[in-house]
Amino acid sequence: MIFSAISYLAIALYLLASIFQVRNLSAEKNSDFPVKFLASVAIFCHLFIVFQTVFDRSGYNFGLYSMLSLMALSIGVIVLLGSFRRPIANLFLLIFPIGAITVLLNALFKNHSELKIDIDRGMGVHIAMSVLAYSILTIAAIQAAMLSFGDKMLRSRQLSLIKGLPALETMEQLMFELLWIGLLFLTLSIASGFLFVADFSGAGVVHHTVLAIAAWLVFSLLAIGRKHLGWRGSVASRWTVVGFILLALGYFGSKFVMELVLN
Numbered sequence: 001m002i003f004s005a006i007s008y009l010a011i012a013l014y015l016l017a018s019i020f021q022v023r024n025l026s027a028e029k030n031s032d033f034p035v036k037f038l039a040s041v042a043i044f045c046h047l048f049i050v051f052q053t054v055f056d057r058s059g060y061n062f063g064l065y066s067m068l069s070l071m072a073l074s075i076g077v078i079v080l081l082g083s084f085r086r087p088i089a090n091l092f093l094l095i096f097p098i099g100a101i102t103v104l105l106n107a108l109f110k111n112h113s114e115l116k117i118d119i120d121r122g123m124g125v126h127i128a129m130s131v132l133a134y135s136i137l138t139i140a141a142i143q144a145a146m147l148s149f150g151d152k153m154l155r156s157r158q159l160s161l162i163k164g165l166p167a168l169e170t171m172e173q174l175m176f177e178l179l180w181i182g183l184l185f186l187t188l189s190i191a192s193g194f195l196f197v198a199d200f201s202g203a204g205v206v207h208h209t210v211l212a213i214a215a216w217l218v219f220s221l222l223a224i225g226r227k228h229l230g231w232r233g234s235v236a237s238r239w240t241v242v243g244f245i246l247l248a249l250g251y252f253g254s255k256f257v258m259e260l261v262l263n
Helices: 004-028 033-053 064-082 088-106 121-155 168-196 205-229 233-262
Strands: none
Touching: 004 033, 004 088, 004 121, 033 064, 033 088, 064 088, 064 233, 088 121, 121 168, 121 233, 168 205, 168 233, 205 233
């Protein structure tokens, strides 16, 4: 009962924060306080939900819905904290609805995947690095989508739709900063996986590893292209989204097939 109430409270707060952010984009003078206050309470409720689902009393639940919720929570925390120093409040428009959707899925379809009882320190490090890498690179992909949208609107001279967004150069710079940080954590995630994952013959492990390495290659190529060839704009945005899709398919695609398709 308490779990359901807090879940629906988090959903309502996320959606209210999104509505206030939409109003901020169209207002001449906007206030971030209502958005950030509502988001902070929503994230606090979301944290409670994650602890109730991922960290089960009898083990750890790494099922599809619980991990989607954990990832959305991590993304929300990173973007909210980052918004106090950098102009990334525009990401709220996508981040908060995503958080609400994952909470709703978790509330409606509680995952009954097999609980993991023994998680040693090395495996814990691998999971933490993976969550950070996926979260930061997801934010980079959303930033890339925003950059692509802004560029398209600018070329078509529909300036009213992007007047609330930061300058395209600022958005591009932030995207590459996120890429560098995300690539670092992805490198640590892959390396710790090879060090601490004892059995690569498990269901979906090879598939996940291959796609994670493919995503690492895409992001690395993009970082090199940015530094030495000056890649930017639509090219950079496109490759960022490609890398994110590979990463998402590697983990959540595998879990979707194993848990929902193959049961």
